[in-house]
Amino acid sequence: MAENLLEVTDLTVRFGGLTAVNKFDIAVQRGTIHALIGPNGAGKSTTFNCISRFYEPTAGRILLNGVDVTRSPASAMAGLGVARTFQNLELFGELTVFENVMIGAHVHAGRSWADALSARPSGVVDHIEHLLQRTGLTAYRNTVARNLDFGHQKLLELARALAIRPRLLLLDEPAAGLRNREIAALDALLTDLCRREGITILLVEHVMQLVMAISDRVTVLNFGTKIAEGTPDEVRNDPSVIEAYLGQEMVHA
């Protein structure tokens, strides 16, 4: 078992003449919450989409638990225990909350023929109920996803990702658009997922209040290059980070 659950080395992504990410390294330790931050256009989302295998890196290597997944198809990642959410929600809009989460359990729902044919496979249904409860969605189980309010849609995406039973959870701006009270709840939920269940979390986030409160480690990207890495406190006081965010206010937790 490798010490780092995720190890990205020398990641480079070019779109035509534009280098979005340049020789980027990141190592995410097992059982930690690791944040990837940086100003707009720094290459965070590109990196994120390479790791979740939605983008093809131009160069570099991505190791998951010591196994090279650099060329794995995106649809193979759930089976490897990697779950992701999307910056702009990607729910199954016309389906119910329950069915959304059920599809999250796709890789676990085909253990037997009886399960594969069932509308409520016995192997996963309890876990789904548990996730609905945990995210406060039980009352909305039969609501069509697109009819939920924004905050609940975000929670549904998280519940659906958790149905994969991930060891690595990739969150793309989970707090964006949430109200303060909702961010506090998200803070508690993510901390709990990591500390109690040992799920490793890598998040891209702009809401510094959340990043500084829950992260064990923070990596800062600017213009596709890593400019700093360390604990929230170290990063907060790093001159190059302050410079990168010049003109932007860093909200302290």
Next chain:
Amino acid sequence: MSDKSVLMFPRPKSDTPGLAKPGSMLLTQGALMALGAAALIVLPFLVTGYVLYIANLLLVFIVLCLGLHLVIGETGQFALAHAAFYGIGIYTSGLAGNALGWPFPLSMLLAGLVAGAVGLVIGAVALRMRDIYLALATFAFGEAMQWVFLNWDQVTGGPNGLRISPARLGSLEVLTDRQAYPVVVIVALLMIVLTVVISRSRLGRSFRAVRESDVAAMAMGIPVRRAKITAFGLSAFYAGIAGSMFATFSTYIHPDSLGFQTTILVLTMVVVGGLGSITGAVGGAIVFGLISEFLRQTPSYQEIIYGLILIVFMMYAPRGLFAFVRDLMGRMARG
């Protein structure tokens, strides 16, 4: 009365598919199904051969609609080659009966499998494209197949059409619509059950996931391309089976009836019935099949009336006839 009815129809406008229905609705549903089954059983004792011919035809349309429902309604892929697979089914089962003398259950299965296999190959190519490009590519395949049916004289009889010898099973021969009816009913019911099973299963969920968001489906571990190709192949299998059903009660097939018009007719049935629901596909086949039969005497009006119906539904009941009726009943019950 009115208070109770509110409970029975808890949805105003927003649809919630998969909503657990109250017991009373389940009961009505069960009663309806029992009624339908009874009607199917007594029908041949009450009506003429012509009516049974219509019934057989409607059952064929039901299976065609179920197939198109799987690929368009469930998976959201606009494939427009249904008539081609239907034709492959008719010719395959017809030829297996004519030339090889196969018993009809076997030739039916062969028809489904051949159509399904062709569907998988075409799907693997066409489903690299999406939306309008997919529609055009599958349309082109449909046209090409009709050309093949018209010009492959040695096999299909070309423009002369093909005489289909009566379906056989041992010493049994299916000579009339009345004799074909039980076979057609049983196969249609099996296909309905199969559709329900697929729709409820993990496979059906992966189809709907692909329809709703292919990137999210991918993130959930669903191989999106494979799911699309599977849906397309299944849809072709259904069309092939429908073709073989047709071959049990029909004595003749001509390529003219296997063109784009037939695909559009089936598409109209599925849309008018209600895209994305099995009830819609079955109901659309019955209602629109009947309309099209009544209009058979006036072919020039037929096209116009199809068009009008389609436009009216798109404007006033885009979720289909059955969703429309359900909403209407709900509104009436609430007063």
